[in-house]
Amino acid sequence: SAVISQKPSRDICQRGTSLTIQCQVDSQVTMMFWYRQQPGQSLTLIATANQGSEATYESGFVIDKFPISRPNLTFSTLTVSNMSPEDSSIYLCSVSGADGYTFGSGTRLTVV
Amino acid sequence: GESVGLHLPTLSVQEGDNSIINCAYSNSASDYFIWYKQESGKGPQFIIDIRSNMDKRQGQRVTVLLNKTVKHLSLQIAATQPGDSAVYFCAENRGTGRRALTFGSGTRLQVQP
Numbered sequence A: 001s002a003v004i005s006q007k008p009s010r011d012i013c014q015r016g017t018s019l020t021i022q023c024q025v026d027s028q029v030t031m032m033f034w035y036r037q038q039p040g041q042s043l044t045l046i047a048t049a050n051q052g053s054e055a056t057y058e059s060g061f062v063i064d065k066f067p068i069s070r071p072n073l074t075f076s077t078l079t080v081s082n083m084s085p086e087d088s089s090i091y092l093c094s095v096s097g098a099d100g101y102t103f104g105s106g107t108r109l110t111v112v
Numbered sequence B: 001g002e003s004v005g006l007h008l009p010t011l012s013v014q015e016g017d018n019s020i021i022n023c024a025y026s027n028s029a030s031d032y033f034i035w036y037k038q039e040s041g042k043g044p045q046f047i048i049d050i051r052s053n054m055d056k057r058q059g060q061r062v063t064v065l066l067n068k069t070v071k072h073l074s075l076q077i078a079a080t081q082p083g084d085s086a087v088y089f090c091a092e093n094r095g096t097g098r099r100a101l102t103f104g105s106g107t108r109l110q111v112q113p
Helices: none
Strands: A004-007 A010-013 A019-025 A031-037 A043-049 A068-072 A075-080 A089-097 A100-103 A107-111 B010-014 B019-024 B030-038 B045-051 B056-058 B062-067 B072-077 B086-094 B101-103 B107-112
Touching: A004 A089, A019 A031, A019 A089, A031 A075, A043 A068, A043 A075, A043 B101, A075 A089, A100 B030, A100 B045, B010 B019, B019 B107, B030 B062, B030 B072, B030 B101, B045 B056, B045 B062, B045 B072, B072 B086
Parallel strands: A010 A107, B010 B107
Antiparallel strands: A004 A019, A019 A075, A031 A043, A031 A089, A068 A075, A089 A100, A089 A107, B019 B072, B030 B045, B030 B086, B056 B062, B062 B072, B086 B101, B086 B107
16 A cells, blocks of 8 residues: 655644645555544544645635645645644545555644 | 543453444445544554445454444454554545545544453
C-alpha cells in the first residue's frame, strides 16, 4: 500500500497565525483527502484534494479557512488559517489507491 | 498530551478473552466497510474490510460481521492481547468509487493483563 509522509508531526502555534501541513505519497494516487480529528473524537472529512482543480469541501469547512493545494498526484498541502484554540486537533492526510485507503500519521496542532 | 479516544465509550476485557466492538451505520447505499485501529500518536491502521455482498469475513484473529438489514457492523477479536489496546473505528464508503470514508464514533478497547 501507499506510504504517506506527513509534516510536521506536531506544532504549537499562536492564535491568528497560519500553519501549512504537507502530505507526500510515495506513489501516484488519484484520490487524496484531509480529515480533522478533534480531541477525543472521530475523524471528520474536511475536503477532497483534486489534482489540478479546487478542492471539494464538506459542509462546515470553507476554502478561506482551510486552503488546499494539490499540484500533482503525489503531494498535497492543507493550510489552517487565522488559527484559534478551537482549531487544536489532529489533521490527517489520506489516500485511496489500488490497495485501498491509507492514512498518514497525522499532525497534532495546538493553538495557544 | 491528550490521547486519542479520551472521551469515547470504553470496552474493558481481560487478556485472552474475545472482544466484540459494534458499529451502526446510517446509509443503506454504503457498499464497503472498514475497521481501523488507532493507537495514540498514530494514524488509523487498516484491520479488515468487507463489501456489502458479504456478511462475514475473517482475518487473523479478527472477524467482521455485516448485518445490512439493521445496518450494523461488528468486529470480533479473538484471544485479545494487551497490544490490541487502542481506539477502533468503523468506516464506510458511501456509494461507488473511491470516495472519502465516513467514520463512526469509535470505541476505546482496554485490555487488562
